[in-house]
Amino acid sequence: MPIRTRLIDSNPPPSSAITPRAVYEDRRTLLKALALGAAGSALAGWAARDARAAMTGPLATTRSSVAGAVTMEKATALKDATGYNNFYEFGTDKDDPARYAGALKIDPWSIEIEGLVNKPGRIALDELRKISPLEERIYRLRCVEGWSMVIPWIGYSLSALIKRAEPQGSAKYVEFVTLADPKQMPGVRSSVLDWPYTEGLRMDEALHPLSLLAFGMYGEALPRQNGAPVRVVVPWKYGFKSAKSIVKIRFVEKEPRTAWDKAAPNEYGFYSNVNPGVDHPRWSQATERRIGEDGLFAKRRKTQLFNGYEAEVGQLYAGMDLKRFF
Ligand code: MTE
Numbered sequence: 001m002p003i004r005t006r007l008i009d010s011n012p013p014p015s016s017a018i019t020p021r022a023v024y025e026d027r028r029t030l031l032k033a034l035a036l037g038a039a040g041s042a043l044a045g046w047a048a049r050d051a052r053a054a055m056t057g058p059l060a061t062t063r064s065s066v067a068g069a070v071t072m073e074k075a076t077a078l079k080d081a082t083g084y085n086n087f088y089e090f091g092t093d094k095d096d097p098a099r100y101a102g103a104l105k106i107d108p109w110s111i112e113i114e115g116l117v118n119k120p121g122r123i124a125l126d127e128l129r130k131i132s133p134l135e136e137r138i139y140r141l142r143c144v145e146g147w148s149m150v151i152p153w154i155g156y157s158l159s160a161l162i163k164r165a166e167p168q169g170s171a172k173y174v175e176f177v178t179l180a181d182p183k184q185m186p187g188v189r190s191s192v193l194d195w196p197y198t199e200g201l202r203m204d205e206a207l208h209p210l211s212l213l214a215f216g217m218y219g220e221a222l223p224r225q226n227g228a229p230v231r232v233v234v235p236w237k238y239g240f241k242s243a244k245s246i247v248k249i250r251f252v253e254k255e256p257r258t259a260w261d262k263a264a265p266n267e268y269g270f271y272s273n274v275n276p277g278v279d280h281p282r283w284s285q286a287t288e289r290r291i292g293e294d295g296l297f298a299k300r301r302k303t304q305l306f307n308g309y310e311a312e313v314g315q316l317y318a319g320m321d322l323k324r325f326f
Contacts, residue, residue: 061154064135066209068312071138076149078218080291085225086143087244088193089185096187097225104184106229115251118166125229129215132160137212142274142307144238147289153233154216159207167203167251174206175256176232177248193259199243200256200270201234204316210235210309236309238272269326273317274307278326
């Protein structure tokens with residue numbers, strides 16, 4: 001499979017806004033050394049100071065203080081995270097997004113806020129990026145198809161944008177609408193999904209601090225195939241809930257229909273929480289393959305309830321029958 005490794009982005013945030021890749025990789029090495037206990041306490045102190053120093057700058061990403069926001073699991077190789085994608089607007093093969101998304105125009109870009117809010121309106125990307133300081137979040141993402149990755153994202157809690165919009169009491173759900181431009185996106189000319197791609201979250205899910213509005217990954221602005229210039233990442237739900245290249249966020253009273261629900265309602269429920277106990281009608285969800293751990297003898301990992309984020313998000317679903325609300 002041809003794999004593109006170059007990140008193409010004509011509209012990166014100011015260089016001061018992101019942790020350079022080299023610094024990022026260095027920091028990972030240091031953090032790993034700390035986690036392994038390989039560093040003595042003097043070295044540990046030095047390493048921590050050094051890591052903090054590397055993260056200064058007006059919008060530099062910092063390690064997030066949000067519970068569960070940084071897994072110490074090994075990050076997926078950049079070439080896999082940018083070469084093995086689902087972004088049906090560019091085709092249904094895993095290498096189609098890397099191959100065809102390069103032409104996507106992401107400057108100018110804005111998100112329209114509409115529906116049941118006191119402050120509707122259009123927010124330009126520059127302004128959107130400044131709503132809250134950018135953090136690094138290292139999340140597991142588990143695809144409904146049975147594979148997973150670990151990706152260092154850059155963004156801030158979606159709740160910051162939601163609070164700025166001032167939702168009204170009647171707003172119970174948040175709907176995400178993504179770009180559907182057949183001129184730029186060859187997949188939109190096919191009827192594989194009912195375009196535009198839409199997704200949704202219950203308001204308390206959207207407000208959960210782990211729900212991320214993401215602008216970058218691996219220390220740089222988002223590559224187009226990963227949803228440039230802005231997407232959501234909801235780590236305890238199957239990957240398809242993490243809508244890419246968002247153009248509209250709508251606050252609504254009723255549970256919105258989603259693109260996958262419209263395509264196959266018995267296969268994709270609204271909640272789509274990662275759950276090894278609820279199989280997809282056509283395959284088991286009990287295990288997963290970590291991308292990069294290939295080979296004949298690579299062991300599949302056991303899938304964890306809520307993708308391992310149960311301690312953080314389990315209470316959102318207390319008392320709910322997760323087999324019914326899948
Ligand atoms: N967003 C849009 N607009 N279109 C898509 O086809 N695919 C989803 C999700 N967001 C998709 C999308 C699916 S199925 C997955 S698994 C994740 O994006 C993949 O994100 P990644 O390619 O950055 O790993």
